[in-house]
Structure formats: C-alpha cells, structure tokens
Amino acid sequence: MKRMLMRAALSGTCVALALPPGLATADETGDLKAEIAAQRAQLEAQRLRLEALEKKLDATAAAQQAASQQAASQQAASQQAASQQGGSFKEVLSNMWLSAPPQTAAERLVAAANDVGSGITFQVTPADSVTLYGLLDITLSTISNSNAKGDRKTGYQVAWFSGDRWGITGKHALGPTLPDVIFKLESEFVLNTGEMDTPGVLFNRDAWIGFESEQLGKLTFGRQNALARDYSGIYGDPYGSAPVTLEEGGYTNTNNFKQLIYYAASATGTRIDNGVVWKKRWGPNWVTGLGYQFGNIAGDFSKGSTETAALGYNGGVFNVAGFYNHLNVNGLIHKAWSIGGNVTPIPLVRLNAGYYDYKSEQGHGVGDRKDHAYTVSAKFVPEGPWDYELGYQVIKAKNAGFNSGGNTLIPYQDASSVTLTGTGDKKTLYGSVFYHFDRRTEAYLAADYMKLKDGYHLSVTNGHDTQNEVAIGLRFRF
Numbered sequence: 328m329k330r331m332l333m334r335a336a337l338s339g340t341c342v343a344l345a346l347p348p349g350l351a352t353a354d355e356t357g358d359l360k361a362e363i364a365a366q367r368a369q370l371e372a373q374r375l376r377l378e379a380l381e382k383k384l385d386a387t388a389a390a391q392q393a394a395s396q397q398a399a400s401q402q403a404a405s406q407q408a409a410s411q412q413g414g415s416f417k418e419v420l421s422n423m424w425l426s427a428p429p430q431t432a433a434e435r436l437v438a439a440a441n442d443v444g445s446g447i448t449f450q451v452t453p454a455d456s457v458t459l460y461g462l463l464d465i466t467l468s469t470i471s472n473s474n475a476k477g478d479r480k481t482g483y484q485v486a487w488f489s490g491d492r493w494g495i496t497g498k499h500a501l502g503p504t505l506p507d508v509i510f511k512l513e514s515e516f517v518l519n520t521g522e523m524d525t526p527g528v529l530f531n532r533d534a535w536i537g538f539e540s541e542q543l544g545k546l547t548f549g550r551q552n553a554l555a556r557d558y559s560g561i562y563g564d565p566y567g568s569a570p571v572t573l574e575e576g577g578y579t580n581t582n583n584f585k586q587l588i589y590y591a592a593s594a595t596g597t598r599i600d601n602g603v604v605w606k607k608r609w610g611p612n613w614v615t616g617l618g619y620q621f622g623n624i625a626g627d628f629s630k631g632s633t634e635t636a637a638l639g640y641n642g643g644v645f646n647v648a649g650f651y652n653h654l655n656v657n658g659l660i661h662k663a664w665s666i667g668g669n670v671t672p673i674p675l676v677r678l679n680a681g682y683y684d685y686k687s688e689q690g691h692g693v694g695d696r697k698d699h700a701y702t703v704s705a706k707f708v709p710e711g712p713w714d715y716e717l718g719y720q721v722i723k724a725k726n727a728g729f730n731s732g733g734n735t736l737i738p739y740q741d742a743s744s745v746t747l748t749g750t751g752d753k754k755t756l757y758g759s760v761f762y763h764f765d766r767r768t769e770a771y772l773a774a775d776y777m778k779l780k781d782g783y784h785l786s787v788t789n790g791h792d793t794q795n796e797v798a799i800g801l802r803f804r805f
Contacts, residue, residue: 430763430766431710432674432675432708432709432710432711432714433674433708435708435714435763436569436671436674436675436677436706436708437568437569437570437671437677438568438569439560439566439567439568439576440488440489440566440567440761441462441488441489441566441567441576441577441579441580442568442804443460443461443462443492443494443804443805444460444461444462444766444767444804444805445458445460446458446459446460446461446496446805447459447460447805453500454499454500454501455497455498455499455500456497456498457495457496457497458495458496458497459493459494459495460493460494460495460496460804460805461492461493461494461804461805462489462490462491462492462802462803462804462805463491463518463802463803463804464486464487464488464489464490464491464518464580464800464801464802465483465486465518465519465800465801465802466483466484466485466486466487466488466798466799466800467481467482467483467484467798467799467800468481468482468483468484468487468796468797468798468799469481469796469797469798470484470794470795470796471793471794471795471796472788472789472791472793472794473789474789475789475790477789477791483519483520484519484581484798485517485524485580485581486517486518486580486581486800487579487580487581487582487771487773487798487800488566488579488580488771488773488800488802489579489580489802490515490524490532490580491515491516491517491518491524492513492514492515492516492532493513493514493516494511494512494513494514494532494533495511495512495513496509496510496511496512496513497509497510497511498539505540506538506539506540506542506543507538507539507540508536508537508538509536509537509538509539509545509547510535510536510537511533511534511535511547511551512530512533512534513530513532513533513534514529514530514531514532515531515532530550531550532598533549533550533551533552533575533598534549534550534551535547535548535549535550535551535602536548536549537549539573541608543607544573544605544606544607544608545573545604545605545606545607546603546604546605547602547603547604547605548602548603549601549602550598550599550600550601550602551575551598551599551602551604552575552576552577552597552598552599552604553591553592553593553596553597553598553599553618553633553635554599554604554606554616554617554618554635554637554650555590555591555592555593555618555635555637555650555652555663555665556576556577556578556588556591556592556597557571557574557575557576557577557606557616557637558571558591558614558616558637558638558639558648558649558650559587559590559591559648559649559650559665559667559681559683560576560577560578560591561576561639561646561648561667561668561669561679562648562667562668562669562679562680562681562702563577563578563587563588563591563667563679563681563702564578564579564584564587564679564702564704564716564718565677565679565704565705565706565716565717565718566578566579566716569646569669569671569677570639570641570646571614571639571640571641571646571648572614573606573607573608573614577597582757582773582775582796582798583755583757583775583777583787583794583796584718584720584755584757584775584777586720586722586737586753586755587681587683587700587702587720587722589737589738589739590663590665590683590685590698590700590738591650591652591663591665591683592738592739593620593633593635593652593654593739594620594622594631594632594633594654594655594656594739595620595631595633599618599620599633600620601620601621601622601623602618602619602620602621602633603618603619603620603621604616604617604618604619605617605618611641612640612641612642613638613639613640613641614638614639614640614641615637615638615639616635616636616637616638616639616650617635617636617637618633618634618635618636618637619632619633619634619635620632620633620634622655627658629655630655630657630658631655631656631657632654632655633652633653633654634652634653634654635650635651635652635653636650636651637649637650637651638650644670644671644672645668645669645670645671646668646669646670647666647667647668648666648667648668649664649665649666649667650663650664650665651663651664652664654739656687656739656740656741656742656743657741657743658743659687659688659689659690659741659742659743660687660688661685661686661687661688661738661739662685662686662687663683663684663685663686663738664683664684665681665682665683665684666681666682667679667680667681667682667702668680668681675707675708675709676705676706676707676708677705677706677708678703678704678705679702679703679704679705679706679718680701680702680703680704681701681702682699682700682701683698683699683700683701683702684698684699685697685698685699685700685738686698687738687739687742688742689726689728689742689743689745689748690742690743690744690745691744691745691746693726693728693745693746693747693748694726694748695726696724696725696726696727696728696742696748697725697726698722698723698724698725698727698738699722699723699725700720700721700722700723701720701721702718702719702720702721703718703719703720704716704717704718704719705717705718712762712763712764713760713761713762713763714760714761714763715758715759715760715761716758716759716760716761717757717758718756718757718758719754719755719756719757720754720755721752721753721754722752722753722754722783723752724749724750724751724752724753724782724783725750726748726749726750727748727749727750727751727782727783728742728745728747728748729745729747729748729749729784732786733747733784734784734785734786735749735751735782735783735784735785748782749781749782749783749784750781750782750783751779751780751781751782751783751784752778752779752780752781752783753777753778753779753780753783753785754777754778754780755775755776755777755778756775756776757773757774757775757776758773758774758775759771759772759773759774760772760773766804767803767804767805768801768802768803768804769801769802770799770800770801770802771798771799771800771801771802772797772798772799773796773797773798773799773800774795774796774797774798775795775796776793776794776795777793777794777795778792778793779792779793780792
C-alpha cells in the first residue's frame with residue numbers, strides 16, 4: 328500500500344512537470360532533474376515518517392491491550408480470592424453447624440469432656456487472629472432432700488458438667504524473635520434462664536492478656552483459672568484432659584462430686600483475680616507452672632494473696648501432676664498440696680487417682696483445720712459413640728470450722744470468725760454415660776449419691792445426711 332502511494336505521487340509529479348518533446352533546453356533539463364530528486368527525497372522522508380507513525384500506533388495499541396489484559400487478570404484474581412474467601416467462610420460455618428466425624432475412642436480417652444470447640448477464627452491481618460467460641464450445656468435433674476421436709480426437686484439446674492460460656496481469644500505476632508501477644512475474654516451464663524453466672528461481671532471466667540512462645544512458655548496477667556486446678560484436673564475426676572497442657576482446664580461444674588476442686592482453688596475461689604500465671608513445657612514430657620495472686624490490700628502485701636507451684640509429667644500411657652498452695656485469707660494462712668495421675672493400662676480404659684492434703688488456721692482459738700481427701704475414678708471408652716465414667720471420693724475434715732448457718736466451710740474460705748468446729752466425712756459415688764453424635768454434640772445421663780457422716784454438714788442437704796441426684800443433658804460446642 329505504501330509503495331502504491333509513493334508511485335502515484337511520483338507519477339503525478341512527473342505528469343505535472345512534463346513538457347512537449349523537443350522544447351526543453353539543457354538548463355531546463357537540469358532543473359527538472361533537480362526537482363525530481365527533491366521530490367523523491369521528500370517522498371522518502373514522508374515514507375519514513377509514515378513508518379514511524381505506524382510503529383508508534385502499533386506500540387500504543389499493544390500497550391493498551393497489555394493494560395486491558397492486566398486489568399482483566401487482576402479482576403479475575405480478585406473474584407477468585409473473593410470466591411475462595413467466601414468458600415472458606417462457608418467451610419467454617421459448615422464445620423461449625425454441620426455434623427463432624429465422631430472422635431475415635433483413643434481421642435475421647437485422653438480429651439477433656441468440658442473442652443470447648445475450635446470456634447470460628449478470623450485472620451484479621453497476617454499478624455493478627457481472633458477466635459470466637461462457646462459451649463452450651465443444658466441439664467434437667469431430680470434431686471432428693473431438696474428442703475427440710477425431704478422433698479425431691481425436679482427441673483432445670485445450672486449445667487452439670489460444664490459452665491455455659493462464650494469467649495474470644497486472640498493472638499498478635501510481634502515478630503520471629505519475639506513472643507506472641509495473646510488474650511482471652513470468656514463469659515459464663517445460665518442457659519435455662521439466660522442470666523449471667525456472676526451478676527454484674529461480664530467476663531467472669533477469663534479476662535487476661537499475656538505473652539507466649541516456645542522459649543518463654545505462657546505468661547498471662549489478669550483473671551484466670553487457679554493454677555492448681557489446671558494441673559490436678561488430670562486426676563480430680565475422669566472428665567478432664569489426661570495430659571497436663573498449657574490450656575486452662577479443671578473439674579465438672581455443679582454436682583455433689585465437684586468439691587475436690589476447692590482444694591485446688593485460690594483466695595477468691597476457683598479462679599484468681601489480679602493474677603500472674605506462668606506455664607512452660609520442658610521437652611516432650613515435663614510441664615511446670617507458677618502462679619501468684621495479688622491481694623491488692625493497702626499496708627499488707629501478702630493479705631489476700633495466693634502462691635502456687637505446680638508440676639506435671641506427661642508419659643503417654645501414664646501422666647502425673649501435683650501442686651502446692653500457700654494462701655493468706657484475711658490474715659490466716661491456708662496450705663494445701665496434692666499429687667495424682669492417670670494411667671491407661673489397656674487401650675479402652677483410663678484409671679485416675681489422687682490425694683489432697685489441706686491445713687488452715689482458724690480464728691477465736693479453735694485450732695487448725697486438717698483435711699485429707701482421696702479420689703479414684705475410671706473412664707471406659709469402647710469403639711463407637713458411647714463412653715462410661717465411674718468415680719468415688721472421700722473427704723475427711725478434722726476440726727473444720729462452721730459458718731453462721733452451721734455448715735462446714737469449703738477450703739480457703741475466711742475462717743477468722745469461726746467459733747464452732749466439727750469433724751466428719753463426705754463420701755460421694757458418681758457415674759455417667761455419654762452418647763456422642765459427633766465431635767461437637769453429645770447427650771448424657773449422670774447420677775451421684777452423697778453421704779455425710781458425723782460433723783460434716785452442707786447446706787444443699789437441708790439438714791439431711793444423704794442426697795442423690797440424677798440428670799440428663801445435652802451439650803454442644805462451637
């Protein structure tokens with residue numbers, strides 16, 4: 328095309344300059360030749376410029392096409408990421424609500440029955456993650472000797488095995504050489520009424536922040552479990568974790584065999600306020616723990632404080648743990664220690680046993696209190712959805728102070744105003760059957776029988792020396 332244009336232009340020039348033959352002079356011939364050369368040079372320049380423009384046009388078109396393709400690629404990537412994110416969220420919801428494969432018998436044998444689910448985790452930034460989780464436990468029970476007449480009470484009660492709760496836990500990565508920042512906020516409520524478990528306290532189970540790394544361990548500050556309950560939980564009853572972990576654990580919730588947890592408590596109950604807790608693994612077997620609760624009392628640093636040291640050994644087939652507690656409750660010293668563990672002699676059976684020793688000062692010259700407690704229990708987990716638990720515990724209280732209602736004080740309660748004491752025993756036999764629908768949902772049948780002897784008195788028996796409880800329940804984790 329370009330050649331045709333040049334030829335047409337050249338022909339037109341020649342025609343325009345053509346003269347009749349024989350009329351041109353030598354000078355005119357030279358001028359014509361010069362003009363032709365000039366026109367040819369001009370045409371060559373135009374050709375070169377045309378080629379340059381065509382190349383520029385091609386380059387511009389190629390750039391526009393590349394930009395368009397890049398934009399389309401970015402849009403497709405964004406759509407794919409959004410699709411993947413939506414799919415991930417759907418998968419999370421699916422994991423949350425749809426049935427999951429049941430745990431194997433071996434997994435259930437070592438797992439804690441009161442563990443919450445894995446929750447829903449949100450990766451806020453590459454360095455930050457937050458998890459929302461919870462547990463629901465509804466219990467319908469019938470209880471004997473529920474008043475002075477000895478009548479039976481039947482209806483909903485506070486959850487038998489686990490406190491109903493929801494919580495938020497999170498982690499922030501400070502960098503490869505620094506520990507992660509961790510936190511936990513956990514609130515307990517009563518499922519059958521919707522009430523707060525502790526009126527006016529939103530995060531009554533946990534409210535702490537801290538650091539965690541393999542080298543440092545886990546260091547937390549705030550309201551959290553009493554350290555001793557986390558370690559003794561592996562033998563206190565058959566429902567806790569078999570090995571000692573860095574996570575919070577403990578005992579069952581509201582029933583007549585819960586009382587052993589009070590020996591593993593603190594100056595403020597089964598949790599500590601104003602606390603500092605450090606836990607660390609040492610290789611594959613050993614786990615240590617130290618805890619301190621500030622009394623926050625002006626002029627007396629130790630009053631209201633709790634000091635705890637704990638040690639655990641995870642041996643796989645057998646696990647052992649123990650603790651030592653030193654408390655100052657209203658100026659009186661309370662001390663306790665415990666040791667116990669569990670063993671899996673055959674694949675389907677876990678056996679647990681433990682001993683607790685408690686001594687406390689008491690006011691008004693009544694002398695010290697001395698308790699001894701023992702527990703044995705077993706967990707049988709055959710293949711399939713069923714598992715079975717059976718336990719027995721004995722509490723022997725010597726010279727234990729009574730409160731104003733004439734009932735035996737639980738361990739670590741303020742005994743400064745005690746004027747009367749008693750010596751007696753509390754014995755409890757209990758058992759349960761669980762049916763696991765999947766990893767998150769299970770139903771249970773549970774029962775216990777409690778016998779009080781001599782000078783051991785509890786308000787729940789309303790003046791009687793025996794009580795039995797039977798309960799059915801449904802539990803769900805998310």
